[in-house]
Amino acid sequence: MLHIEDLCIVRGQGTQAHHVYLPQLKLRPGEIMAVTGESGCGKSTLLEAIGLLLRPNSIGRFELSEEGKQLDVAVLLNTDRQAELAGIRASLLGFVLQNGGLLPYLSVRDNIRLPCQLLGIAPDKAMLDRIINVLKLGPLLAKYPAQLSFGERQRTAFARAILHRPRLVLADEPTAALDPHNAQQLFSLFIELVRQEGMMALVVCHDWPLVQHFGLPCLIARPEQKPGNKTEAHGGTCFVL
Numbered sequence: 001m002l003h004i005e006d007l008c009i010v011r012g013q014g015t016q017a018h019h020v021y022l023p024q025l026k027l028r029p030g031e032i033m034a035v036t037g038e039s040g041c042g043k044s045t046l047l048e049a050i051g052l053l054l055r056p057n058s059i060g061r062f063e064l065s066e067e068g069k070q071l072d073v074a075v076l077l078n079t080d081r082q083a084e085l086a087g088i089r090a091s092l093l094g095f096v097l098q099n100g101g102l103l104p105y106l107s108v109r110d111n112i113r114l115p116c117q118l119l120g121i122a123p124d125k126a127m128l129d130r131i132i133n134v135l136k137l138g139p140l141l142a143k144y145p146a147q148l149s150f151g152e153r154q155r156t157a158f159a160r161a162i163l164h165r166p167r168l169v170l171a172d173e174p175t176a177a178l179d180p181h182n183a184q185q186l187f188s189l190f191i192e193l194v195r196q197e198g199m200m201a202l203v204v205c206h207d208w209p210l211v212q213h214f215g216l217p218c219l220i221a222r223p224e225q226k227p228g229n230k231t232e233a234h235g236g237t238c239f240v241l
C-alpha cells in the first residue's frame, strides 16, 4: 500500500517558481494509475519526488507497506536519511525514465538484469521470457543502447524497471516513442504484471485514448495560482483524482 498526503515540491525560484502539489494519493497492491496534464505542469517532478529522486519541500504523510511492515518514508525525507532512502529506491522502486536511463556500457541483456544483480536476486526466468517475448527484445539482447532506436530503448528500460518486482513502478511516458500497436502491447503487459505480482504503478501518459482503453484511474493536473499571490503569472499545479 502507498499512502501520500500533502506532498509539495517547488521548482525554480521567485516569480519563476512552479509549485507541484499532491493533496492525497492511495494505491493498493495490483493498482496502476495514470498521471496526465499539459507539458510543463509537473508530472515528471511529481514522479521524481514519489520516486525519492527529488526531496519535496514539504510532506505530510508518505507510507509504503512492505511485507506487512509500514515504512514511514516521510520521516526519512524530513530527517534527510539518504542511505535509507537509497535502499528503498534500489529495492522497492522501479523507474522507467523519459530518456531510458540505460547504462551505455552494458548490453540490453545486462541492462535488464542489472537491478536483480545489484539486489543479489536471480531474475524470474518465466517473467523474463514473457517480457522479452511480448516486447520483442530477443533480437536486441546483445546490442548496446547506442545501437537502439528510442522505442527499443524505452522497451528495454521498461523491462529493466519491472523484472525485480519492485513494490512501486514509476513510469514517465513509457510509450512516448512507440507505435500504437507496441504501445498497447507494453501497456497490456504492464497492467497484467502489476496485477499478477501485486505491484503498484504510476504512469505518466499523454495518450488519453490508451488510458481510456484500459480504464485506468487518473491523477489529473489542475492549474493553481499561488495562494495570496493571484496577480503572478506563475502558479502551480495540483494533482487530483
Ligand SMILES: Nc1ncnc2c1ncn2[C@@H]1O[C@H](COP(=O)(O)OP(=O)(O)OP(=O)(O)O)[C@@H](O)[C@H]1O
Binding pocket: 011, 012, 018, 037, 038, 039, 040, 041, 042, 043, 044, 045, 046
Ligand atoms: N531543475 C529544474 N529547475 C527549475 N525548474 C524546473 C526544473 N525542472 C523542471 N522545472 C520546471 O518545473 C515545471 C515542471 O516540470 P516537469 O518536467 O515536471 O513538467 P512535465 O509535466 O513533466 O512536462 P513534460 O510533459 O513536458 O515532460 C516546469 O515549469 C519546468 O520548467
